[in-house]
Amino acid sequence: MQTRLLGTSEIQITPIIMGTWQAGKKMWVGIEDADTIKAIRAAFDAGITTVDTAEVYGEGHSEQIVASALSDVRDKAVYATKVFANHLKYDQVIEACDRSLKNLNTDYIDLYQIHWPAGTFKSEIVPIEETMNALNHLKEQGKIRAIGVSNFNRAQLEEAAQYGRIDSLQPPYSLFWRWIEKDLTPYCVENNISIVAYSSLAQGLLTGKFEPGHKFDPQDNRAKNKLFQGENYDRAQSALDKLRPIAERHQCSLAQLALAWLIAQPQANAIAGARNEQQAVDNAKAGDINLSADDVQEIDAIGRIVTDHLDDNPIMWNW
Template sequence: MEYRKLGESGLELSTITYGAFAIGGTLWGGNEKQDSINAIHASLDNGVTSLDTAPFYGLGRSEELIGEAIKGKSRDKIQLLNKFGLVWDGSNKGKGEFFFNAEDNGATYPIYKFNSKANIIKEVEESLSRLGTDYIDLLQVHWPDATTPIEETMLAMDDLIKQGKIRAAGVCNYDAAQLTEAAKTIKLASNQVSYSMLNRVIEKDVVPYVLENNMGIIAYSPMERGLLTGKYFKEAKLKENDHRNGYFGQFGVEKVKALLDAIEPIAVAKNASLSQLVLRWTSLQPGITVVLAGARNAAQAIDNAKAMDINLTDAELQFITAQVSKI
């Protein structure tokens, strides 16, 4: 495993970081508790020291699972990356900016983006309780909220740093203009954004900004929620209530299959899976500090962690990038 410094925060994270969206179950067709805990343990046992979650993931369940999985382990050896600002409970209903309706266990929850100071303080206390800890290593704005001034959100996180409840502040899904506005109030450690072989939009504006301002990028959905594993072109099937039934439709699946067919020989030659090759390529792109990889069982977690064992020559890296550029 490689470990990389996140901007100027002082945090050092495992380049493959465990992404805990799927184990929450919401939008992912449910989850198996013990499999999820086993996945976290397998990640930690194979050098993945950083775990990324959010209150929205399973409406608190993802955080609770992480809290249970790390109980009794050395807290200073684990980095907890968390978020705030996707609101679903009744006390905040209707506040903020409406996002979408989420289905969870047969019920519908209107989800709002809400980054007010009062809500941040409330969410952090709830997250600390679920995680069973007294501090969060990196607290991140989950999504921009048009109803709350960025300055108010950043000042709230600055207060939490001073209180020792968080070690560093980050954002998610911010564009370069929003990063510039936030920088007037606080030094951000990172921006967590969607990035993959099929989605390289951030290379235009966000990557140049973070490189110039010494920030980190945490890349989420590097495998496009499993599409780039290749298994959905074979035997794997999705549950009916899995959001990926619609999500995969945005991509030209024939082009995706052609890409995977072109790069698979490199994976085979290195005795690696397509997933591992995709993760390793992503980790080597300019500006990318950390790559999030979800796992719903121990085998997937080990496979993800071992991606960093792959060595790619310059020629191999250039070949893969050339194939990616055809998408």
Template sequence: MDYKELGDSGVRTSVIAFGSWAAGGWMWGGTEQNDAVGAIRASYDLGVTSIDTAPIYGMGLSEEIVGEAIKGLPRDKVQILTKFGMRWNLAQGTLAMKTKDNAGHDIDVYTYAGPESIVRECEDSLRRLGTDYIDLYQIHWPDVTTPIDVTMEAVTRLMAQGKVRAVGVSNYSAAQMAEAEKTVKLASNQVPYSMLRRDIEREVVPFALEHNKAILAYSPLQLGLLTGKIKPGQSFAATDLRATHPLFKAEHVTRVNAFLAKIRPLAESKSASLAQVVIRWTLAQPGITVALVGARNAEQATQNAKAIEVKLSSEELDFIDKARQQLQPAR
């Protein structure tokens, strides 16, 4: 496994990190906790020392799973990346979505990052994770009801108390990152990025490269679409976000699979899966520091971790990009 520092924060993470959104079950049609714990431990055994989670993933379940998985592991060898600012148990801030929890109950989710809320969220996360500090604490989504400097001042106080090692943001624009930097030295920005979704290359990547900020790419496999395992017209559970996601319409899946068919021989020549090639391509892109990849069981986690063994030459990367350019941009 390879490891990189997040900016100049002093926090070093594995370049392939375990993304635990699916493990928490929320919006993924449920999960099996034992399988998720096994997936995290299998990842760790292969050098994936960094685990990204959030309270909203399963309404606390994902963090609890992570806490269970890291029991007995040397805490200084594991990097816990979690978030704040999405509340399902406090009707304050801006209504972000109406959704359902893992039990199918209707819930309202709000983006809110007021100081008192951050303190409460931090304490709840530490309890669920079974630890006394968080390696990277990230605001999950911008909160338009709280000034950025007020939010960041609250997190700096948590750093002063030793509860947070480094501060990051998620889903922030370059302008929002610059505003946050006036109050705290950011380590990173966690943003969506994949072969099908490359809009961060316009402003976020240049800002990160210029100011030495790490980029944590989430959904590099585009919710599983880039694994080649999704079929046109495939059905998903009503609680699975892919059931209504535009990228999973039959006509788009057909186009994506046609693209994947072009790079499948390359993957096969390396005894690699399509997913492994996609992960490796992601890490080869300018400015991308970490690829966050989810897994529901140990086998998936093992295959994700072994993507680091796949090597892509500049010619092979060019071949992939030329094949990808024939796809219509994601809408």
């Protein structure tokens, strides 16, 4: 898989990135460590050398699973992890980074990201300058190579950028969830900030595997995802029906088509999770699909069947 530069750093990332929220098990059901380790390794072997995790995914469990899967090829892998909203004071950032380094069994993190802005999830409001000072210090020490932010709006991103170089933004972004295109994408293009999209398959909705009327286990976070509810879900099914002939034309799955569309967007890279080896390999193949400008435009229009009816709230879940 061809790689791309992360922002203005020297880090080469793959446009398809292995996501590991599910590896933490918390807020997911039916996840087995052995399967996740095999999936992460299969992704790596298929060319996905970049993996994204976070300290909050199972309180470090996801990071430990990443280490179990990739420690012997650490020098060829790119690790991205995140510090949560409740650890954004200076000393807390330093301590959280050290914990993540230990969990990941490494002495450096390629991309270290602020997971959510201070104040979210009833966390303490910490000035972004204080958090950025800690991140800059970690960068100077060589413990992290690049700084990113996740779930920031444009004003928050602009403020963070006043205190240090931001090389990536991690927002929810998919064919069915395009809130960032209004003002964040232009800012990222202008400032050479890589977009590292999460929920790039709309939490599996874009795979087409969920039938009309599907109900999730209440413990599954997708039970509260707005896209799986009411008219949004009905519109998604209609859009998927229109996408199927395009996928057939390219001899690929709906999921691969959605990922290919996403990484064809300005500055955009796609995080995709996998429960097993086959899903990981299939995700990697999306990096080889070449969509024409007409293809991208046609897919774009179909996606708007869903997105034109969504409100301006950037958060995908009714938490």
